[in-house]
Amino acid sequence: MKIKVQNLCGTDCVEPDDGVLLREKIAEGLSRGDKVELDFEGVSMLITAFLNVAIGSLYKDYDEILVDSLVYENIDSSDMAMIAIVSRNAKKFYGLSEEGMSQMIDQTDDLVED
Amino acid sequence: MAFLGKIKSILIPSVPYMPADEIESLFKVLAEYWNETKPVELDFCDCDYIGANGIAALSMFKRERDRLGFQTTYKLPDASPKVLGPLVKFGFMGLFSSDQSVPLDSHDAIPIFLVENFEAGEVLAHIDYQLTKQANQLPRMNEALARETKKSLFELIANIFQHSESEIGGVLTGQFHVRHDEFQICICDCGLGVSQRVMRAKPEFTSCSTALSWAVEGGNSTRDSDIPGGLGLHLLRDFVKVNEGLFRLCANNGVVSELAGVQTAHDHSFSFPGTLIELRLKVKENFVYCLSERIEA
Numbered sequence: 001m002k003i004k005v006q007n008l009c010g011t012d013c014v015e016p017d018d019g020v021l022l023r024e025k026i027a028e029g030l031s032r033g034d035k036v037e038l039d040f041e042g043v044s045m046l047i048t049a050f051l052n053v054a055i056g057s058l059y060k061d062y063d064e065i066l067v068d069s070l071v072y073e074n075i076d077s078s079d080m081a082m083i084a085i086v087s088r089n090a091k092k093f094y095g096l097s098e099e100g101m102s103q104m105i106d107q108t109d110d111l112v113e114d
Numbered sequence: 115m116a117f118l119g120k121i122k123s124i125l126i127p128s129v130p131y132m133p134a135d136e137i138e139s140l141f142k143v144l145a146e147y148w149n150e151t152k153p154v155e156l157d158f159c160d161c162d163y164i165g166a167n168g169i170a171a172l173s174m175f176k177r178e179r180d181r182l183g184f185q186t187t188y189k190l191p192d193a194s195p196k197v198l199g200p201l202v203k204f205g206f207m208g209l210f211s212s213d214q215s216v217p218l219d220s221h222d223a224i225p226i227f228l229v230e231n232f233e234a235g236e237v238l239a240h241i242d243y244q245l246t247k248q249a250n251q252l253p254r255m256n257e258a259l260a261r262e263t264k265k266s267l268f269e270l271i272a273n274i275f276q277h278s279e280s281e282i283g284g285v286l287t288g289q290f291h292v293r294h295d296e297f298q299i300c301i302c303d304c305g306l307g308v309s310q311r312v313m314r315a316k317p318e319f320t321s322c323s324t325a326l327s328w329a330v331e332g333g334n335s336t337r338d339s340d341i342p343g344g345l346g347l348h349l350l351r352d353f354v355k356v357n358e359g360l361f362r363l364c365a366n367n368g369v370v371s372e373l374a375g376v377q378t379a380h381d382h383s384f385s386f387p388g389t390l391i392e393l394r395l396k397v398k399e400n401f402v403y404c405l406s407e408r409i410e411a
Contacts (some may be wrong), residue, residue, distance in 0.1 A: 014234050014268060016341075045238070047269050048345040049276075056342045085345065089333050093342035 001029035006042035013046045017040035019053030024055070024068065030062050048086055055083060056090035064096050122147065123155045123189070129168035131291060131298070134360060134394070138369070138382060144175055145384035153185035161197045163168040163259045166223070166289040167392050170302035173226050174388060176209050178304040183280050204287055224288035224299070231283065234268075241267050244288070256400070262353050263299070263395060269346040270301045270391055275338070278305025278389060290397075294315045296359070299396045304388035306316075307366040311336050311343045322368025323379040330363065330370060350393075360394035 003025050011019040020039075029036040040046075058067045068087070072080060100106075124147055129140045147154050156172065164172075179186045188210065190402075201207055205225040221382060225245045229237060245260050267286070274284040284303035291298060306314075308329050309322035315336040319325040328334055330351055335344030347363075354361040355375040362371045364386055370379045 012234065012238055014238070014272065040248075045265060045268070047265055047272075048343075048349065049269060049272055051342050052341055052345070057340070059342075060340060082349070086342075087348070089345055090342040092333060 001034040002037045002039060004039045007028040011042055011044045012051045013043055016049055016053045019050040022054040023057060026058060030066050037071040039073045046079045046082060048082065051083060051086040052078060056086045059094050059096060076096055120315055121155050122150055122155045123157050125157050126161045128162040130259045131165050132377040134362060137301040140171055141386045142167050142384045143256060148178060148387050149182065151184055153187065156188040158189065158197050159191045163196050164200050166287045166298050166300045170285055170287050170300040171390055173206065174302045174304045177245050181272060222290040222292065229271055229283045229286060237271055238268060255399045266350045266353055267299060273346055274303045278303045280305030295397050297397055300390065302388065302390045307387065308363065308389045309366040309368045321381050322366045323381045325371060326363055326365060326368045326370040327379050354393055357395050359396050362392040
């Protein structure tokens, strides 16, 4: 399942309410067992207030391995790093495992090397 | 303070750019007058200079008193370009006119931007405009610095509406200091104040400064929600630290200040009814901020 974030939330992803829209779309895919790809082409701004809702809150209702398996496309390393920070913060918030956090950081490292 | 019949006159002190904590002298002077029912006159006769941080605080003082229905006026010296200049270029005196209009453009200053009702698009457009305008004047503000600044500013303003409980929103202002090669940004609101909000949620904190120190750490949030948060101020601090700039947070009785990553905190005896956040960013041509390198293993 591929989600074009700009089509759903616009070029500036800053509003928590827009984060809810993205979260719900992602949740649809995760619930069906789809591989979910998030395409950030055209998105010029991402902030944590949006990401905490869109991505972070998924860790409450879905297995962290599933959420960690989200694929991010057309996103620069700085924003990818922010997603990693949001994810790590969310796991800490929901009391999840340290191993899951390491996997997320590895994914960010891979992206930076690319 | 002079008492002229029914008007209470406040002698506004100079608030120079350096040292950064001179703003506290202004807070001290204003402290007892926020809720003064009698008309108040802001007397600038002894003021040699006032910068963006002082303008931000005075703007909220005027706006808050307007909200409460209390009269506020000002008195200017006959000729003092050092204070008259800033008051004009920041649009401060426009707050006293019937339409409360302020200039959109003003040399090296970001005129007062009143954020009353949060419209993300409007706020982003304004930040974009001001940063682009300033970047054109100071080419050394590169794209990386402008991008991170924009992001940080937006999160700060969004925070005002999310957390401050301010009935009148807040104010954004700023200035380029060419002599110091620094970009100063100030955001101020007259809400609960970050300290009070923390202390309300966490009664174990008994001082404003310790509450503020907690508030700026990653993952800490007073929001009563099942959504994680508490990253905005943390990432902002990190960005300023890499920039080797200054981050300063004043709320209620407390102050937290961080210069090039070294934090200090203290309380004072007077109170500021709200929050003032000040950033001083170094304008470096080769500034690079790589968040991926900032993640701790």
